[in-house]
Structure formats: C-alpha cells, structure tokens
Amino acid sequence: MDHSSWFSLLGLGKYDYILGSILVLFILVCAARIIKKNLSQEGSELPDERFSIRTIFEILTIDFLLDLLSNILGSREKAKKYFPLLGTSFFFILVSNLLGIIPGFLPPTGNFNTPVAYAIVIFFMYNYYGFKENGISYLKHFAGPVIFLAPLMFVIEVISHLVRPVSLSLRLFMNITGDHMVLGVFTDLVHYIIPAIFIALGIFVSFLQAFIFTVLSTIYISLSITHEAEIE
C-alpha cells in the first residue's frame, strides 16, 4: 500500500527512512541539550518535582538500563564502560520505532537497511571488545571445550556468530514492519476506534524490540569479554 508521509509533501518520499533517521538524531540531540541545561542549574542533585524530559531519561537510563546492564554484565563498572554504545542503541532504536506511531511518519527501522546498520555496528563492536579484553586468545572462544574438536567447532561457532547480526536485524525490521502493516490493514477495515488498540500495541512492540536488541547486544558483549578462566 502506498504510504504518503510528511516528507513526501516536500517531494522527498523516496528517502523517507534516511530523513527519518536524521529527524531521530535531531530529536535526541535536542533532548540532550535540554537535559544538560537542566542539569547545569543549581540544585540539580535532586530530581525534578514535575514530569519533565529529564525525569523520563533518568528513569530510563539509571533505574532501568543501568540496573539491567549491570545484572547481565556482572558489575556496575563494566555497565558504565559499555553504556555509551548500548544506551545509544536503546534510545536510537526506541525513538526510531516510536516515530512510526506518529501519523504521517514512516519508521526508519521499517526499511531493511537501518536495522542491518545497527546490527553490523553491534557485531563489530562486540568482536572489537573481545579482542581488546582478551587479546589474541579471544579466538579460543571459537575452539570449543576440547582442543581435538577445534576444526569442527570453529565452523559451527563462526556460523552461529555470523547469524547473530542477521537475527538481530531481521527481528527488529520484521516486527516494526509487520506491526505497521497490521495497523494499516485494520485502519482500512474499521476507521474509527479499533486502530487505537493497534497503536497501543505499536508502542508496546517498539519499546519491547528496543529492549530486546539492547539486552541481546549486552549478552553478546558479556559472552565475548569473559576470560577463559571464568568459564571453567
């Protein structure tokens, strides 16, 4: 079905998803500037009384993400070390997905290329962190438990490692696209009240998919930075 969006009013309908990503970037940077201005005032150690952008981001990052990451990674220092990459992926994917709920916008993750980009970044970064933590003995992760099975295990492990970015990107892309399509079909059927339920479902799915992406990335990073002695 043909989807006309705000960008197609400017005649740029073909580049919807790239312009959507740039819009997400602008939204996040503006939110960051507002929060920084709020934080640099006096009395900023206390939380805000009213509901503001700073409280939303504080709840999402400190109470939710940091605890989750320190549960999976093991300690809070490691969570703070990998927090820029994982926190950015969470917020970027969350806002990208939520942009599709607003009528007239297409979600940037609704095109196959955007989640592939996120997944390739995570793939390179967890391998990079594995090499940085363990040195060349990161390759022992691919060897399996017994050294005699190493050639067979190497093939299996490489295949399972290559499937990880594919599964991350496919899951995110198909969830958001399928959800958008379901919303479209039901809006065509019943125009008035029923689509509200599907918009609520869309908000839930956006949040859940961003959460799942971040949790799986954290699990992959935690698997790759374990030292050999800790596996025994």
Added chain:
Amino acid sequence: MKRVLIFIAVAGIALLAAFVPGVFAQEEAAVRGEFTRLGLAIGAGIGIGIAAGFAGMGQGRATAAALIGIARNPGAASKILTPMIIGLALIESLVIYALLIAFLLQGKI
C-alpha cells in the same frame, strides 16, 4: 564548539548520502503457471499458520512456568518478569522469520 562542528559534519554527510541516486533493482513481471501460484499461496498460508501455532504453544509454556514461579514467590515477580519477556521475544522472533518467508512467497504469486 568542536562538538557542534562534529555534529554538523555528521548530519551533513548523512544529508548528502540521502540524495545519492539509488539503483533500484527492477524485477521483471514473470508469468507463472497456475499450479505454481497455487503452491506459493498454500505454502505461504500454511507456513505462517504452523509457525504461529507452535509459537503459541511455546509461549504458553513459558508464561505458565513464569506464572508458577510468581505464585510460589510473589516477591520475586519483577525478577521473574524480565527473563520471561526476553524468552517470549526470542520465541516470537522465530515466527517473524517464518513471516518473512511467507511475505516473500506471497510477493511472488
């Protein structure tokens, strides 16, 4: 100042990348026989049906185990909820792979 410059550079590169004319692959309209189209349609429908059915069974078992855990220990409800949500999303991602194949088949009818 430097951060603003870096931000402008990244946004500018992204904007430039948006307007590079893309190569869109043209699929020629293939004329398929009647039985091919019958097979494609039945395959798409039954495939996603089986995937959704088994995923429903799997997610039901996962939720049932989580509910039994919460019933035994109501204080640990939030600690049980997080792995349950992760498990449900992973089972659902298998259905999403089957949905992708169903879309590909249905597009070729």
